Amino acid sequence: MKRLSNKLNFFVLLSILCNYSIAQTPEENPKLIVGIVVDQMRYDYISRYWSKYSDGGFKRLFNEGFSTSNGYFNYAPTKTGPGHASIYTGTTPAYHGIVANEYYSRDEQKEVYCADDENENTIGADTQDGKMSPRRLMATTWTDELKLATNQQSKIISISMKNRGAVFPAGHLADGAFWLDDSTGNWISSSFYMDKLPQWVAEENEGKRRIDEFAAMKWETLLPMDAYTESISDDNNYEKLFPGEKTSTFPHDLKKIIKAAKKNKFGYVKKSPYGNTLTTELALKAIEVENLGRNSSTDALLLSYSSTDKIGHMFAPASIEVEDTYLRLDLELKELFETLDKKIGMENVVIFLTADHGGSHNPQYLKDLKLPSDFYDEEAILAEVENELSKTYGAGKWIVYGGVSEIYLNRPLIKQKGLQLIEVQTKVADLMLSHSCFRDVLIGENLRLNEYQKGYTALYDNSYNVRNSPDVIGVFAGNYYDKHSKKGTGHSTAFTYDTHIPIMMMGWKIPHKVSDQKVYITDIAPTICSFLHINPPSACYYNPIQGILK
Missing domain, CATH: 3.30.1360.150 (Gyrase A; domain 2)
Structure with missing residues (x-):
């Protein structure tokens, strides 16, 4: 009887160990980190357009993962370059040095652009827009630390419409940082990262390109015009005009706009929701061709959706154009998440979504409402x-x-x-x-x-x-x-309309949790590093988000 009891105990223990082993899959570290920055996304865009979103995009992030209603920037001014740098270094401009998009360098005694580098060359086009690098960034990023921790085995790919939106997330050690050249419409990079474009990117610049298709299209609303109840009238006095347009109302004919534009003609595709589509399409291709999330070490895919910012600057938060852009972006996210489900499995992926800054309402609009x-x-x-x-x-x-x-x-x-x-x-x-x-x-x-x-x-x-x-x-x-900026909007202040942004995470071992705890954008990097059991970036003095895995 004693032997039988021992055998039963052995099989019970074996069963427990087997179940424990199953519970530990996926492996201890996630296989892929997907960082998403939505340029100029105010926190209230989640609730404002909630009833119009699909179940698979923003709502999925909110319903399945961690989100806080109390996500903020802990520094000002709030601009794109510092925003991306702070998210990925886990520190503020006082330490990483990127204080604005353009600023005066006392060391060089001249105005500089945050990502420019005259020592580098454009890869993918005969233009100047690829003469970029992170050399002005005075700290490592969590992507740099991931590369160091895996002996360069992790693959890191960064994609954006804007050069600074690709360069600062990529950091110093990425395998590729890609952005769209305004004058040629090509996907380009910098010689800082590579000598030539990988074939899967280069072929996007050949033949009949997707950007050429979009450049010939009209931007019309996704929904019937009367469905945009969260926005003011399409015909208003607060919006900027595209070249050649007499009113700022729908539809926006990109073919005519580009014909009327004097320079940087493909930049107007970026000022439509199709810029976000181009970003998503290249991201999906990167997942497939680079085998992201299916390599021996944790990989990273870094996306910055820039069209939201360009459209926000032109039309301001109360516009139908901004609402339409977010409804379309929601569908882009849905497609991205579904691809990750199929190719890698969301249980092997960590996704975070945040913004590089918010944005104010149009000042004349507020003044007309008798607000300060x-x-x-x-x-x-x-x-x-x-x-x-x-x-x-x-x-x-x-x-x-x-x-x-x-x-x-x-x-x-x-x-x-x-x-x-x-x-x-x-x-x-x-x-x-x-x-x-x-x-x-x-x-x-x-x-x-x-x-x-x-x-x-x-x-x-x-x-x-x-x-x-x-x-x-x-x-x-x-x-x-x-007084010369009465149309559209801007950002950079320390006020909540510029500093209050979404911070959301989903996938891997992250349970559903809706929180009101104060989280700063500088907390994202140490959180990712804690997931990966790697050192935080060199100038990171902030802490991981507490309770996110409980």
Whole structure:
């Protein structure tokens, strides 16, 4: 009886071990990380268009995975270059150095573009748009750390309409970063990453290209016009015009628009939902040809949907164009997720979706609704500052770069005249505060020498980089825009319409959880690293999202 009991115990134990083994599949690490950044996606686009979304896109992310209603940026200004850099480095511009899309480099004493690199060449076209690299990025990305941890065995592919939307997620060690060239319509890359395009990308630039098909199409609404109840009238006074158009109403005839455009003609395809379609199609091809998620090490596919931003800038959040773009993007996501289900299995994939910044409503639209909004004259304010500095300290060009929200002073001139930098910065701030459009004016020396913990000052403090940040930062009193920018919209402030964004994760071992916990976009990178059991990026001082796997 004792032997029988031992045998039964053995088989029970064996059964438990077998079941445990089954419970551990898929393997400990996910096979593929899919990072999705939706350019200029406000958090409220999830709820605003909820009733119109399919079950397989945004709703699937929300219903199956982790999401928080309290996802925010922890720095300002909020722009595309810093946004992508911060998501993938897990740190703020104070540490990674990408303080804006364009900024003044004190080391180089000139205006620079965040991703430009004159030492590199365009791969895939005879243009300048491929002369890019992440060399200005002062930190590693989680994609770099994945490459280091797997001895370069992981495959990392990054795709976007914008060069900066592809370069910063790709980091320094990616196998490929690809973006669309405005003038030729080709998919291109940089010699930083490769000597020639892989065949599967090169063939997209040959023969009758998909972009040529889209360039000949009309952008018409996906649904009947009267179904867009979440948006204002199509015929309104708040939207920009495409070249050749007399009104901003549907349909938008891309063939006529491109014919009327003077340059960068294929850039207008990016300003339609078809730019997102091109991104998705190349992503699906990358999954198939590069065998992503089916290799020996964890791979990464990084997507930045840029058309949402370009359309947002032209038409603003209340427009039918923006709503139509998100309804179409929802279907793009549905197709992507279904492909991952079939090719890899969602239990082997981690997907995260977030945004690089939000966006404000059109200022005139808000003003017409009697909400706090108005316009200022940037040219006049800057001229006043120049004149007053010349009167006080002597003639000279005192401002070398920037607008009223980011003024870079002529530091060599300040030194030459024997002045203290903080004195001149304070003088400029006092001059600017005489204008009612400013709630506050911050100076660089205060941000450098002090640490701020609350409110908008903390956000600007998190962004202040001693080499690249401005000397004087104008903080607006409300939704203020330059008087020459009355149509469409923009972003960059520390206000919630620019900082409140979705943060969602799905797949692998991530259970369904709807949370209101505060999560910053800099928490995404350490979370991914914790999933993969690898080091966080070099300048990452933030923590993984708590409780996401419980």
